Amino acid sequence: MTRRSFALALAAAATLLAALPSAASAEVPVLVRVIKGSRQGPPRLDPRLEDLKRQLSPLAYVRWEQAQEKRFDLVTGKPAFVDLAGGEVAGVTLQERRGDTITIEVALVARNTQTRLTVEKGQRILHQLTAEKDGESLFLAVMAWP
Secondary structure, three states: OOHHHHHHHHHHHHHHHHHOOOHHHHOEEEEEEEEEEEOOOOOEEOHHHHHHHHHHOOOOOOEEEEEEEEEEEEEOOEOEEEEOHHHOEEEEEEEEEEOOEEEEEEEEOOOOEEEEEEEEOOOEEEEEOOOOEOOEEEEEEEEEOO
16 A cells, blocks of 8 residues: 555544534433322412423323423433333433434333334424323423523
């Protein structure tokens, strides 16, 4: 191999490496909120949920309370966990990232369920986690790059 072809091959490899995302850029900051919806009692919206009012108001529940809020830097394939009422745990795992769009998997270990959600930068998605019991249900609100 001549010096010139070796230099060209080295430049091509460097260009390819530069195009790959670094470990730091592979992390995606995500805001995850656990929300309890209830059909009972007077209507009330937790003030911390004001930004979700448009998404929550069409649903059949009249009371909305934020149970917890967590921020994660998700990395592909590594789950982050959120504790739910009753000792259940929800796992949130980054499955794929394409530019400003991510696909995450939400898994409830105790129920052996998995759901995939796709969220764009600046978009919030609301996902019902649990079936309604005694007029209440838990929801997960996810926002990438909050």
